[in-house]
Amino acid sequence: MSHATPGTPDRVHLDNGGRAPWHPLARQAFEQALADGWADPRRLHAEGRRAARLLDGAREAIAEVLGARTQEVHLTPSHTASLHAAVASVSAARRRAGGTVVASAVERAAVLQAAGPAGELVTVPVDRAGRVDTDAMVAAVRAPGVALAALQHANGEVGTLQPVESVHDAARAAGVPLLVDAGASVGHVAAPQSWDVLAADPADWGGPAGVGVLAVRQRVRTAAVGPEDEDPWAPGGVSVPLAFAAAVALQAVESDRAAQEARRRALVDRLRAEVARIPDVEVVGDPEGRLPHVATFSFLYVDGEALVTELDRHGFAVGSGSACTASTLEPSHVLAAMGVLTHGNVRIALDRTTTADEVDRFTAVLPAAVARVRDMLGVGGL
Numbered sequence: 307m308s309h310a311t312p313g314t315p316d317r318v319h320l321d322n323g324g325r326a327p328w329h330p331l332a333r334q335a336f337e338q339a340l341a342d343g344w345a346d347p348r349r350l351h352a353e354g355r356r357a358a359r360l361l362d363g364a365r366e367a368i369a370e371v372l373g374a375r376t377q378e379v380h381l382t383p384s385h386t387a388s389l390h391a392a393v394a395s396v397s398a399a400r401r402r403a404g405g406t407v408v409a410s411a412v413e414r415a416a417v418l419q420a421a422g423p424a425g426e427l428v429t430v431p432v433d434r435a436g437r438v439d440t441d442a443m444v445a446a447v448r449a450p451g452v453a454l455a456a457l458q459h460a461n462g463e464v465g466t467l468q469p470v471e472s473v474h475d476a477a478r479a480a481g482v483p484l485l486v487d488a489g490a491s492v493g494h495v496a497a498p499q500s501w502d503v504l505a506a507d508p509a510d511w512g513g514p515a516g517v518g519v520l521a522v523r524q525r526v527r528t529a530a531v532g533p534e535d536e537d538p539w540a541p542g543g544v545s546v547p548l549a550f551a552a553a554v555a556l557q558a559v560e561s562d563r564a565a566q567e568a569r570r571r572a573l574v575d576r577l578r579a580e581v582a583r584i585p586d587v588e589v590v591g592d593p594e595g596r597l598p599h600v601a602t603f604s605f606l607y608v609d610g611e612a613l614v615t616e617l618d619r620h621g622f623a624v625g626s627g628s629a630c631t632a633s634t635l636e637p638s639h640v641l642a643a644m645g646v647l648t649h650g651n652v653r654i655a656l657d658r659t660t661t662a663d664e665v666d667r668f669t670a671v672l673p674a675a676v677a678r679v680r681d682m683l684g685v686g687g688l
Contacts, residue, residue, distance in 0.1 A: 404451025
């Protein structure tokens with residue numbers, strides 16, 4: 307098969323987790339906001355007030371989906387910035403309660419890295435499906451000296467949903483705020499309602515990158531930890547056009563979310579079943595309690611980077627949970643915590659526009675691609 311040039315119609319993009327194509331309505335909203343919302347929304351003149359109305363409307367629309375009050379929704383420069391700011395701010399405000407941050411072992415690196423400077427980090431193990439040990443998490447949250455607990459709604463790398471509600475009940479009883487990372491789930495499944503602080507990622511639901519969402523319940527104490535600014539969550543302000551496009555995209559994907567969820571879940575079921583037929587493969591993540599659009603699998607005797615490159619050669623853009631590149635040489639901490647294969651990993655995240663034909667074409671090409679990489683590594687006959 308000839309090489310497929312990036313951006314050409316014969317290519318299939320299956321790496322949509324964390325950076326999905328813009329929803330068409332988001333593009334329209336962005337262009338509208340460029341004309342109407344270019345001014346500084348903090349200014350008092352007519353242009354500034356017009357931009358402020360767009361920004362307030364964006365926050366209101368996002369709040370409605372999250373089950374929050376408009377004043378509880380803040381816009382930040384990115385999802386990573388949201389997570390860092392949440393951990394640092396809540397931990398700083400609760401120093402008298404203690405300096406421990408409790409988190410599952412499969413949280414995003416942004417959470418785990420922010421927890422270190424904030425205080426002592428206690429990580430709670432997960433099972434082979436990537437689900438946190440609920441009893442261990444509850445016990446850790448109830449321990450003295452805990453400033454903050456963090457548990458993702460779902461793992462973006464393997465798709466497994468977490469027991470957020472049970473952990474939140476325990477955290478509330480212990481007086482500990484729970485940070486829920488919903489960056490991989492909002493726009494794909496119903497937004498979680500059990501949280502004290504919640505971070506969501508517009509780039510994951512078909513909105514733009516360059517803006518993040520952080521919701522903080524009014525009962526949660528926070529402390530400013532960044533540069534001095536009237537908006538401590540986004541010093542200097544955020545782009546009004548990006549924020550408006552993010553909100554419009556979220557409203558759009560929520561309007562038919564149930565149908566999209568069922569359609570993509572069926573495609574992932576088909577994909578998982580076909581991949582499982584390839585020799586020496588481990589399909590990871592919970593087969594039922596998972597995100598509808600994410601599928602992850604690891605191949606024995608395969609280098610993840612080589613497999614991603616081989617599939618790219620055939621016109622399929624995929625992700626990999628194995629960060630085994632020349633720059634890091636480190637396997638995915640998520641897969642390592644699960645105790646599954648960390649090499650030869652492929653992660654698929656279906657977009658709303660991904661078709662059944664594209665999935666079938668991918669599953670038809672994959673076995674030969676795996677075999678070729680194994681042959682290149684001299685292990686084809688094992």
